[in-house]
Amino acid sequence: MEKNILRHSLSGGFRALRASLAISILALTGCATGLSPATLRTPAHADRVTLTEVASYTVLAGLFKVPWSYTLQPGVYTAEKEDAGGTYFRGPPGSVAVHMGDPKGPTWHHTGGIWLPRDASKSPRMYHYGGDNDNYGDAMQAGGAIGAAFLAAANKAEDGKILLDPSPADATFGTTVRSKLSAAAQ
Structure with missing residues (x-):
């Protein structure tokens, strides 16, 4: 009888472990939803946005409404x-920085920029290239060795793709970006 209880306990634990692993793999697959730059066209005009100071916005994400800050460095x-x-x-x-949580939380620096929608009623958003980040020390802080392993898998799945970051809720970022657009694009 004790053997049966132990066997059922272990098999239930293994089923839960397998289910957790399957859910994690499906979640990672969902992360790889970026755009391949090869599917996009080259713009007809070499328009520019010139930022002379940092531009940023924060969104609350997830079940616990964790603050995520998105920051663009000054530049062309x-x-x-x-x-x-x-x-x-x-x-x-490295012009795009993504910061999670409180001031001691992890920050990831990416190559990327600004996605400016044609529809002026929609807000510009930041984007970054997947797989360009090797800040595993930050991943260790955020989720330990398992977090680092998942980050490595997600980076591999997203490698080279353009990933749009969340839309800002506040119009300030959009107003700032649109005001810095070169005359050729306005």
Whole structure:
């Protein structure tokens, strides 16, 4: 009888472990939803957005409404790609910073820039290239060795894809970006 209880306890634990693993793999697959730059066209005009100071916004994400801050460094962001929805303005390497949580939380630096929608009623958003980040020390802080393993898998799945960051809720970021657009694009 004790053997049966132990066997059923272990098999239930293994089923839960397998289910957790399957859910994690499906979640990672959902992360790989970026756009391949090869599917986007080159813009007709070399328009630019020139930021002379930091531009940022914060969104609350997830079940526990954790603050995520998205920051663009000063610099020239040049029209690189476009699609039916808008234009992608790429900045200098490391120009996009994504910060999770409180001031001691992890920060990831990416190459990316600004997605400027053609529809003026929609807000510009930041974007970054997947797989360009090797800040595993930050991943260890955020989720330990398992967090680092998942980050490595997600980076591999997203490698080279353009990933749009969440839309800002506040119009300030959009107003700032649109005011810095070169005259050729306005």
